[in-house]
Amino acid sequence: MYKVCFVDDETINYQLFEKMVPWEEKGFQVVGTAADGLEALRMYERLQPDLIFMDIQLPLMDGLECVRCIREENQDVQIVIVSAYSDFSYAQKAIRYGVQDFLLKPVSRMMLNQQVDKIRKTLDARQKPEKSRDICSNPYVDEMNQVFACISQNVEGGPPPLKHLPEIKTMYHLVLRPILGEEVSAAEMKKLAAELAALPAVAGHLDMIFSLTGTSLYLGSGCTFSDEPAMQSIIGFYRKNDYAAEIYAWKNGKSTWPLYEFLARSSSQENYGFYEKYGKVYEIEEYPFLDTELYTAPLDSLIVAALSENSPERLLDFIASQFFYARNQMISPRLLKNFVLDVLVKIKFCLKKFAPEESFFLMRNLRMEKIYDTVSCEALNGFLCLKIKEAFGELEHKILQAGKGEHVVFRANSFAELKFSDPGFSVQMAADFIGISKNYFTSLYKEKAGLGYWDYVTQLRMQKAKELLATTDDTVGAVARRIGYESEYHFSRKFKEYTGQSPNQYRRHS
Secondary structure, X not given: OEEEEEEOOOHHHHHHHHXXXXXXOXXXXXXXXXXXXXXXXXXXXXXXXXXXXXXXXXXXXXHHHHHHHHHHHOOOOEEEEEEOOXXXXXXXXXXXXXXXXXXXXXXXHHHHHHHHHHHHHXXXXXXXXXXXXXXXXXXXXXXXXXXXXXXXXXXXXXXXXXXXXXXXXXXXXXXXXXXXXXXXXXXXXXXXXXXXXXXXXXXXXXXXXXXXXXXXXXXXEOOOOOHHHHHHHHHHHHHHOOEEEEEEEEEOOOOOOOHHHHHXXXXXXXXXXXXXXXXXXXXXXXXXXXXXXXXXXXXXXXXXXXXXXXXXXHHHHHHHHHHHHHHHHXXXXXXXXXXXXXXXXHHHHHHHHHOHHHHHHOOOOOOHHHHHOOOOHHHHHHHHHHHHHHHHHHHHHHHHHHOHHHHHHHHHHHHHHHHOOOOOOOHHHHHHHHOOOHHHHHHHHXXXXXXXXXXXXXXXXXXXXXXHHHHOOOOHHHHHHHOOOOOHHHHHHHHHHHHOOOHHHHHHHO
């Protein structure tokens, strides 16, 4: 049985979760609950659960800080954030901390069970022994594993004393990428690494080939051998096999940093050939990029508009312009990858708001390492465009399956998400957008959604108002204007009808 824990300051929430899932049938045992962040940390240390459902708004320590503390110790425990706050910054930070998903309350029974099934598959897969990705198994490789474990965990002072790596006199770091943009196969990389070891320029010199990832290799030698012939031979070998190889060299006594620092810097740096087509030799000290953030202001409106129209063309045009700008200006690949992650998270986050069941299936295989391990601009652009087209294709299929009424509800909800902060927004505008009469639209929407369209718009506005009151210092009048009310009095009256409290009362108690 896998162990599952719940962290929420409202008892009724985890009691509902316990009832909504047949935990034992799915191979889980509920072993603990916690009502605040510090209690959650103590529970984690005591019980070592396999799965944690974590609220964000917790006493003593918030859920995201709790996740960060757990992740410093354990990268394997599965964590799902559950929150009533539809704030993109929460979702973005949660994904950066390595959570498995971000669920918005209220969570449906279907959504929760699908999430549990997905996590069960992940946990089961980890029980199966994996084949080693290292092409060598020797003391050098063992110590490289120790070194990179310390690097990944930011261990102060570095690794314990090493016996074998100090013998290494030359270290090459290879960053590989397929020229044709195809996926790098682990088996293919292992085969090529074995062939590389037999090249005349390096044969007999190498004492270690360590595979950090599918696209990152370290070649170590206990002797010093000619750089230029060796590196050109390596570049030529991989190019012949349709891979570009960037090479960074370290030499004992000649390089700027000791070996440990070279390994730390080279493993975390951006690959300098990100915008180059073929391989090249680089000096690690010569940083070639600009640390300039990409322009993301139009993303939210473009994504919601694309979902409303069920066409991503304008969104894809904007993305193409940002990639063109990044290439011309040599923008840091790290910042371009952040941009890609922002786009994909925003798409999924928008879908969760007005199509939660569909959003579960979209981009369900999205993994951060797939983005951040990508070593070429072309591959990253292709990956992003493919994910967007797949998402919209699957969404269109599900909408067509659902029928006309559900299609109208989805598009109307998407349009409301885009326009609810406009003081001039009206039901007529939504009907015109859908392309049907106002009377038919209001009747069809209520039949399929179970509430009136303007009731849905008011819900959106009130939910946003609650977020703003709880998380900003904006005046009540400013909050009213941000959600589409020109009159503070009208907003306050509507807010009290919706929540039972005035805006100021709600703020004091949130």
